[in-house]
Amino acid sequence: MTALKNSLGLRAALLSLLIFAAIVGLWQIAAQPPAASGPAVDPEYAKRVGAAAATGSKSAMPTPADIGVTIWKHLTDPFYVRGTNDKGIGIQLAYSLGRVLLGFGLAALAAVPLGFLIGMSPLVYRALDPFIQILKPVSPLAWMPLALYTIKDSAISSIFVIFICSVWPMLINTAFGVASVRREWLNVARTLEVGPFRTAFKVILPAAAPTIMTGMRISIGIAWLVIVAAEMLVGGTGIGYFVWNEWNNLSIANIVTAILLIGVVGLLLDQGLAWLTKLVTYPE
Amino acid sequence: MERPLISVEGLARRFGDSNQPAVFENIWFGIDRGEFVCLIGHSGCGKTTILNVLAGLDQPSDGAVIVDNREIDGPSLDRAVIFQGHALLPWLTVMGNIAFAVSSRWPKWDRAKVAEHAGKFIELVGLKGAENKRPVQLSGGMKQRVGIARALSIQPKMLLMDEPFSALDALTRGMLQDEVLRICADTRQTVFMITHDVDEAILLADKIVLMTNGPGAKIAEIVVNTMPRNERHRNDLHRHPQYYAIRNHLVEFLVNRSRAFDQEITDGSYDPRRLKLVKPGLAAVNPPAEVVPLRHSH
Numbered sequence: 001m002t003a004l005k006n007s008l009g010l011r012a013a014l015l016s017l018l019i020f021a022a023i024v025g026l027w028q029i030a031a032q033p034p035a036a037s038g039p040a041v042d043p044e045y046a047k048r049v050g051a052a053a054a055t056g057s058k059s060a061m062p063t064p065a066d067i068g069v070t071i072w073k074h075l076t077d078p079f080y081v082r083g084t085n086d087k088g089i090g091i092q093l094a095y096s097l098g099r100v101l102l103g104f105g106l107a108a109l110a111a112v113p114l115g116f117l118i119g120m121s122p123l124v125y126r127a128l129d130p131f132i133q134i135l136k137p138v139s140p141l142a143w144m145p146l147a148l149y150t151i152k153d154s155a156i157s158s159i160f161v162i163f164i165c166s167v168w169p170m171l172i173n174t175a176f177g178v179a180s181v182r183r184e185w186l187n188v189a190r191t192l193e194v195g196p197f198r199t200a201f202k203v204i205l206p207a208a209a210p211t212i213m214t215g216m217r218i219s220i221g222i223a224w225l226v227i228v229a230a231e232m233l234v235g236g237t238g239i240g241y242f243v244w245n246e247w248n249n250l251s252i253a254n255i256v257t258a259i260l261l262i263g264v265v266g267l268l269l270d271q272g273l274a275w276l277t278k279l280v281t282y283p284e
Numbered sequence: 285m286e287r288p289l290i291s292v293e294g295l296a297r298r299f300g301d302s303n304q305p306a307v308f309e310n311i312w313f314g315i316d317r318g319e320f321v322c323l324i325g326h327s328g329c330g331k332t333t334i335l336n337v338l339a340g341l342d343q344p345s346d347g348a349v350i351v352d353n354r355e356i357d358g359p360s361l362d363r364a365v366i367f368q369g370h371a372l373l374p375w376l377t378v379m380g381n382i383a384f385a386v387s388s389r390w391p392k393w394d395r396a397k398v399a400e401h402a403g404k405f406i407e408l409v410g411l412k413g414a415e416n417k418r419p420v421q422l423s424g425g426m427k428q429r430v431g432i433a434r435a436l437s438i439q440p441k442m443l444l445m446d447e448p449f450s451a452l453d454a455l456t457r458g459m460l461q462d463e464v465l466r467i468c469a470d471t472r473q474t475v476f477m478i479t480h481d482v483d484e485a486i487l488l489a490d491k492i493v494l495m496t497n498g499p500g501a502k503i504a505e506i507v508v509n510t511m512p513r514n515e516r517h518r519n520d521l522h523r524h525p526q527y528y529a530i531r532n533h534l535v536e537f538l539v540n541r542s543r544a545f546d547q548e549i550t551d552g553s554y555d556p557r558r559l560k561l562v563k564p565g566l567a568a569v570n571p572p573a574e575v576v577p578l579r580h581s582h
Contacts, residue, residue, distance in 0.1 A: 184367055185373060187341055190341060191365045192389070192438070193359060193360065193361050193388060194388050198388075280375075282420075284420060
């Protein structure tokens with residue numbers, strides 16, 4: 001009993017379970033059908049949500065148990081293909097992940113070298129600052145029409161949107177990390193007559209790496225937020241499109257499943273970057 | 285006349301525009317090969333700036349530094365710097381930090397040769413066994429040892445030290461001073477060191493350069509440490525017959541003369557290019573003039 005009291009982790013886990021149980025319980029009660037029979041129903045609506053739900057004998061809102069069954073169904077068969085609009089949730093997630101990683105990777109390839117340049121040169125920093133300040137707060141989705149018009153390909157456009165939203169945090173963090181490398185470390189390199197490239201890779205890069213990785217972690221988080229919205233707009237494939245499609249099917253259970261999986265994948269991406277950040281972080 | 289290994293000629297440094305008073309000006313002194321020279325003065329007189337100019341990290345407003353008959357125009361592997369804050373790269377191990385310097389000196393060496401060379405200097409400063417530790421795992425004294433090993437490992441023509449022991453506790457400082465004394469004796473290293481610790485200067489230096497207060501700081505005189513190197517030991521330094529005479533001379537300078545030196549030289553005898561070499565230690569051993577007034581007074 002005392003051990004249980006003393007372990008904060010265990011108590012927190014217990015509280016988490018309690019909160020989970022409370023949410024599920026409240027949800028179960030709320031999703032119960034109302035006692036009285038409902039008013040007359042539009043036949044079109046009844047056709048879509050099913051007769052039971054439409055007449056009010058069953059809510060369109062699934063119960064936690066329904067969700068559980070749906071999640072199980074998706075997890076046991078994630079990669080099926082039954083036509084262009086009916087693909088397994090694993091395939092949809094893979095499409096979204098692919099776009100995010102591609103857009104993010106391209107953004108890193110552009111942002112890290114450019115950030116280096118900005119961080120090393122006060123002139124370039126001042127020259128590019130107004131552009132960065134104006135473009136950074138723009139919602140990445142605002143670029144979508146421009147991308148569709150110029151690129152004329154919806155798949156590449158969504159990758160471009162991911163690129164544009166993940167480029168700013170990496171650019172700013174790289175520039176900041178490079179600019180704030182300790183003077184004495186640079187002096188060490190200077191007194192050892194280390195050339196500019198060796199200084200960049202052996203001193204500045206490792207010194208700025210934790211800051212750069214923090215920027216990457218912010219970027220991948222934003223990219224994963226944005227991909228859902230971008231895929232809702234461009235359609236075709238991806239988890240965002242899946243959510244929109246299931247909304248049109250009024251399948252709340254599928255939507256809830258997708259929400260949970262989006263959360264889990266986002267968590268994994270964040271933790272992966274956190275782990276990489278830890279690898280390059282040096283204690284002082 | 286042959287130039288010393290390092291010749292500081294007419295150095296001046298102003299910050300801001302040229303109308304500003306100089307931090308220091310008209311600085312002339314030389315350091316011979318194998319000599320250990322300390323620069324003493326109060327904070328703000330530009331000691332560190334002089335060292336940075338010698339290192340090539342800073343440019344003088346006037347004058348030049350000649351090393352081996354060539355004016356220096358930037359940092360060089362010939363002049364290794366031991367920084368006040370040790371300046372180790374925290375993401376590298378002890379071995380990594382020293383290997384970085386060694387491979388900068390000899391870029392064509394392979395990994396094994398670099399490691400072997402670096403290992404010798406790790407052993408020299410007594411850090412054998414700590415090769416794979418990172419700076420954060422080391423005490424302040426051990427970090428400064430790595431800094432010393434890094435500077436020595438590139439086998440420079442001279443060492444520049446900027447108050448290398450000032451951040452250490454007294455015990456560690458003493459141990460490191462002994463070690464620097466031993467290493468410099470073994471390697472016949474030429475050293476220029478900044479300090480504000482009078483005892484440290486007497487223990488280590490062959491010559492002690494005295495700098496007045498800024499702005500417009502100048503070098504007042506050069507004290508020759510007439511105590512031979514092999515008679516200087518930290519534990520019984522204070523028993524040496526010359527010790528108190530030298531020490532009192534230095535303290536007197538720091539307390540009074542560094543502030544009022546301009547009044548001292550109103551007679552025009554001061555020439556910054558031909559500084560007085562004073563030997564207060566010998567005055568203590570050989571009775572001063574006052575004791576035998578009839579023969580020596582003038």
